[in-house]
Amino acid sequence: MSDALLAAYDAVLFDLDGTVYHGTRVIPGAPETVRAAREHGTSVRFVTNNASKAPDEVVAHLTGLGMPSEPAEVHTSAQAGAVLLQERLEPGDEVLVVGTSSLADEVARAGLEPVRRHGDRVRAVVQGHSPDNTWAALAEACLAIRAGALWVACNVDATLPSERGLLPGNGSMVAALRTATDVVPLVAGKPEPLLFETAARSAGADRPLVVGDRLDTDIAGAVSAGIDSLVVLSGVATPKQLIEAIPAERGTYLARDLTALTEPADDLRIGPRPGWSVQVRDDVLVASGDGDDLDLLRALCHSAWETGITAIDGDAEARLGLS
Template sequence: MTPDAGERLVDGYSLVVFDLDGVIYLIDRPIPGAVEAVGRLHAEGRAVAYATNNAARRSSEVADLLTGMGVPATPEEVLTSAAASAELLAERLPAGAAVLVVGAEALRAEVSAVGLRPVASADESPAAVVQGYGPQVGWADLAEASLAVRAGAVWVATNTDRTLPSGRGPLPGNGSLVAVLRTALDRGPDVVVGKPEPALFATAARRAGEGRALVVGDRLDTDIEGARRAGLDSLLVLTGISDASELLAAPPERRPTFVSADLAGLFDPAAVVRVPGTPEGGGWSATVTDGGGLALTGAGRLLDALATLCAVAWAADADPVVRPDSSEATEALVALGLSD
């Protein structure tokens, strides 16, 4: 079932908030169709924003990166966990306070920009530790952070993404590095700023004024959960981390409003589906098997098959192992990555 038969999804919203990695680009390459989709939004005069947990680039750097890919963007349209973390620390600490930065140079720059003093050693008695992803972060950095937190520094994590997408597959993200300190300290961060916390999306949504905002993301555990916490509708695109199997197993707080293969779902009613569907819909029928898995039969649109499976899996808390009971179902499950 599409949002409303014949209507474009984007027409129901005054602002579209995009995640970046896995939605607009993978590392530094645009995802096919993303440049065209954002260009179309601009051509129609629609407001856009970008909310990213990536703390390795400043807002201006992200805007430059997007512009270089053919997606014109301004720093004001970009909301990063690095900038949000620095702003939070500036609200809590006196001007000039020392902050131990574990992460990329962009995070240090954001800390400096709000009037705080970045340091690299626990010996400088930092009032806080801010931890974000950086490809050069190593044991020595984590050791200094551990010492500082044990000495009483506030521990702020820009985000806790376990992985980040790449063209070669998921790679360790900041959450994996946070987990190292969590193990060493036997506790978690005092504050996590990025998604799934709602702050980034709530800030973006305020720009929509009286209108509605739609969040577009590729991760159930950050983008979609963050949108739900912020009270916003969400579109899951299957171009990044989360896949159909993860969607079927998603707990209530991580279930999107809509699903599409890519950003074409914003404009083409046939390329998006509302989830969950119904146990019988769009030519498909799904049931729970005796073994606690799912069975799919029928024929129809691929996304309708996924919506039908979501309806049964979510209602029954079923195992996301699906058995095909028709040749068309076999083909659909292969296309969705749900075949054995």
């Protein structure tokens, strides 16, 4: 275990949707991996852009999936949204809530007054995911934003992983309001660094590791916060996205899923890999050799990021399922 990836860090900051579970279905091996981190003495935090559930609801869900946790280990974008509002408003100011009752409770805990309809006293709008968000709720928010209210989006994830596949996320609803108002919201959750910074501080961590499945939120947030990250392919990220990733969305390590935390760190690092050679020929990355498909992807990502060339040869495409 001394050479395992989790042993190199003093806290692991797990994304949830697509990383630990898909809706009601746990990622195979997740409970055992979280338990291994705890037994090693590595702090565990769960950092989610989903603003629809309160920390105790997240804990109940995790516990039901075999990962007993504490509310203090959960950090949500609803909490981050409430922090942004509290920093910018006066105590008692009205905030129009587009989202769940859990989001409204976070607003109230911040000393503000959650409301559901636009009025003269509304000073801000906070928007988070809820399966019950309606056109009427968006209409109230549209009126408030157009009247000059501060607008905070808990997150801008376009999609939400589920056991049935990708569903519309809060970002899709945010995009509708952006179109209707020509206003860009403040974003509380990932990829902004606040959630990761807060989670790391709560764990007393000097060297945390982010584990996530989305390049544009989890990994971009880690880069923004200056934290190493493990990209997992159990959710949204694809090999093509990894090869084409911009510098702000590039992870440190790559694995199929979070169970790799118990594997040697050197085996997971994105970079040149034993058994594989990648060369540039006519502006195409040509891989030769043999070995693990993920090692091939790690090597291709390294070469693509170093050269700026993202086209790869047909054999590698076929092997990675890109053709």
